[in-house]
Amino acid sequence: MGGSAISGDLARDALGDRFSVPLFVSRDYSLPPFADRDFLVLASSYSGNTEETLSAYVDAVERGCMVISLSSGGKLEEFSRTLGIPHLHLPSGMLPRTALPFMLIPILTVLNKLEVIPPVEEDVMHASEVLRDILSRNSVGIPTADNSAKKLAVELVGYAPVVYGWGYLSSAAYRVMTDFQENSKVPAKSALLPEADHNEVLGWQAPKNLTALFAVILLRDRGEPKEMKARIEATRDLILKERAGKILEMSAEGETNLQKSLSTVYKGLITSYYLAIANRVDPWKTGAIDLLKKELEIRLKTRDEISTRVEGLKP
Amino acid sequence: MGGSAISGDLARDALGDRFSVPLFVSRDYSLPPFADRDFLVLASSYSGNTEETLSAYVDAVERGCMVISLSSGGKLEEFSRTLGIPHLHLPSGMLPRTALPFMLIPILTVLNKLEVIPPVEEDVMHASEVLRDILSRNSVGIPTADNSAKKLAVELVGYAPVVYGWGYLSSAAYRVMTDFQENSKVPAKSALLPEADHNEVLGWQAPKNLTALFAVILLRDRGEPKEMKARIEATRDLILKERAGKILEMSAEGETNLQKSLSTVYKGLITSYYLAIANRVDPWKTGAIDLLKKELEIRLKTRDEISTRVEGLKP
Incomplete structure (x- = not known):
């Protein structure tokens, strides 16, 4: 779980x-x-x-x-x-x-x-270098202007994040969503392309007072397959641009799928901590989860x- | 897809x-x-x-x-x-x-x-009887007071539905979500228990101006396993009650998992049509999907x- x-x-x-x-x-x-x-x-x-x-x-x-x-x-x-x-x-x-x-x-x-x-040793070793590099560019000491995680967190204040993933960034999208839920204490969802283009896109036609509350985060990768690049950009430009409160992007780093996936997860994690701070909530608290666990153990x-x-x- | x-x-x-x-x-x-x-x-x-x-x-x-x-x-x-x-x-x-x-x-x-x-012949034949019965109780001619699908649709006007499923009602939850997106043209999400109790529940701690926009629909079944019944009710009473805009329930009917799953899907479908009418949108229109298909075919x-x-x- x-x-x-x-x-x-x-x-x-x-x-x-x-x-x-x-x-x-x-x-x-x-x-x-x-x-x-x-x-x-x-x-x-x-x-x-x-x-x-x-x-x-x-x-x-x-x-x-x-x-x-x-x-x-x-x-x-x-x-x-x-x-x-x-x-x-x-x-x-x-x-x-x-x-x-x-x-x-x-x-x-x-x-x-x-x-x-x-x-996978080599892959994992290089992944940890990629993550260290991401942390060094986005650590607490780096001011917002040069810190993409802080910048993203500031953009997300007041919105419910919707994370769009695909292929090897599918579970990264899911994990970024749960980090927003658990650390930042905000409602969030994730969805996958190409599936979302077959149903979810119609939901964006609702009145703007509903759709403008969502900030979409598109997971990108400079090596994304051409079909996916076309889908992400068509969905962004033809559907989301008019309706979503915001459209943001988060890019994978590294060479292998493991590195790309973990780098995205890590960027999401760091952003979710900054968003917690901006929201004045404690990213470490898990009160509701513990409460349910105890209650169910008793029942x-x-x-x-x-x-x-x-x-x-x-x- | x-x-x-x-x-x-x-x-x-x-x-x-x-x-x-x-x-x-x-x-x-x-x-x-x-x-x-x-x-x-x-x-x-x-x-x-x-x-x-x-x-x-x-x-x-x-x-x-x-x-x-x-x-x-x-x-x-x-x-x-x-x-x-x-x-x-x-x-x-x-x-x-x-x-x-x-x-x-x-x-x-x-x-x-x-x-x-x-x-599966017998199972399918009986499923179609269950669905016919659901339609007869929820058809256009039945006034709202006696029509649970119309009642549910009225409750959902202005909200983004969040459908909570589990076990044999997992893909029913997903389908009910897509029917709200496609037919009613509203943003919607689905989530599954017990997984949601390990992450998503913390997202409900956001300020009420965000959480109150969501109407939760809990999928229920009188034969639901005792662990699931305890989870659904604990999640509802301890987490959602204070935070969600609304908490609604939709019950499976029939005897087998096939019948239960299809009966839930069908109730969701009928409700999504009434919600489309309440929202003054055409449930049959699929403009955004067609637009994307054409654009991608060209690209x-x-x-x-x-x-x-x-x-x-x-x-």
């Missing part, structure tokens, strides 16, 4: 062109019905206590899937010890959404070791139920 | 618990990289001229996938005749989004004949390129 599941999406987007087998990202209490002994299940929850992940994890063990788990501790680590399931221990003490690299890189490493994808006692299932599976 | 691709999503949602193999819905110019000779590709475009579908279709033929195509004519039918690919001819003259049953039922029938899913000449590829594949 949330910050943990997006690592799977980013892995698929970034290395999609090099994947030799299908990868599914599941965000529910159980696995898709066709998952059987031939499937490798990576159960990933940063806290190790996400009830949906724990439930899907036990489901995977019961079905006889090959299972590997990742967490910074919690029940997922405990259950894995009990059941003899390989577990990757992540450094603890972060917010799940800030632990993204610690969940993504192990997933890529495992997939490479299993020969599902080619080696459902899902973790107790899962513990019982784990007991029954003990070797 | 659009009204054609959603049939694949609905098939997966509705029969997910009975699927013996994975089903992917692709909305792009090419297939996922792992699709090979072991894959069956259903190339579905109502018009038969959607450039993304034509491109992915030729991709599938080139890769040696087993291919079946569905359209009401167009290039897809023409290419299939040229290449000796089995083609299902659909009745013509509809808007793609109104042709949904004509695309969904053949997909289910083909999947059943290939023994991927169990027989890219994708269909000419695909024709050349088809020529090269001639047996």
Whole structure:
């Protein structure tokens, strides 16, 4: 779920062109019905206590899937010890959404070791250089005039961001949206091209008092495929220009799809922090998420139920 | 894409618990990289001229996938005749989004004949009774006081709808959103539980001048799993109640997941027509979509390129 599941999406987007087998990202209490002994299940929850992940994890063990788990501790680590399931221990003490690299890189490493994808070390090393460079150009000390993340944040004050992604920037669009929701505490949405050109574009014909509240952020890349470049620009010039409150762009950097995707995610993250500051909200607070987690734990006692299932599976 | 691709999503949602193999819905110019000779590709475009579908279709033929195509004519039918690919001819003259049953039922029938899913005739027959019943209770002649679709449409005037779905009502939520966009010409979004409880809920903490513009529609089902019921109600009572402009509900009907999903889609469709009338817009007009299609055809000449590829594949 949330910050943990997006690592799977980013892995698929970034290395999609090099994947030799299908990868599914599941965000529910159980696995898709066709998952059987031939499937490798990576159960990933940063806290190790996400009830949906724990439930899907036990489901995977019961079905006889090959299972590997990742967490910074919690029940997922405990259950894995009990059941003899390989577990990757992540450094603890972060917010799940800030632990993204610690969940993504192990997933890529495992997939490479299993020969599902080619080696990624070099790609990852260069990605971290790209991200460092982005941070240095957009850090707190750099004034707004020279700081594209601050500039973008200022433009977004008072608007609901709508992030348009496509292809290898699809899950980057989703993640940028959730960072605006979680850090900046603003309503946001994401949509994908070319699909949006077949339905969503008609929604922009509403009266301007509704559409002008949305600031569109188009994800761009100087290497974008010619079909996508034409779509993005036609959608921008023929549809959005007249109706959206604002049209902004955010450009991917780097050479590979992994670098492009992560650079976009990182720019969105930094922008979402500046927008939080501009909105006078605390980017670290997750009150509503915690409130719901506690309430559901009280109402459902899902973790107790899962513990019982784990007991029954003990070797 | 659009009204054609959603049939694949609905098939997966509705029969997910009975699927013996994975089903992917692709909305792009090419297939996922792992699709090979072991894959069956259903190339579905109502018009038969959607450039993304034509491109992915030729991709599938080139890769040696087993291919079946569905359209009401167009290039897809023409290419299939040229290449000796089995083609299902659909009745013509509809808007793609109104042709949904004509695309969904053949997909289910083909999947059943290939023994991927169990027989669905009875399920489909009963679904059509459920839909007829919904129409009779919500038709134009029934006054608003007794007409839940008209009532819902009246509530939605001036708001941007946000449709919350989950599990077997996930693609129903997406389709209800696109029907509001396409028919009612309003900005809309959809989100899924439990995922939304891990990020989106924080976005509702924005100032009320932004959040109060959204009318949330919760998809419900009297048979919803207990975890989902608890989540929907906790999210509604603890998060949305204070912040959303409105909270509305739409209930699935019928016994099976197929019936529940289609009944929700149909209620959304009828509501979107009444909202179009309330908004004084023509639900049938698709100006922006057509404009983009024409512009991209001029800029890219994708269909000419695909024709050349088809020529090269001639047996």
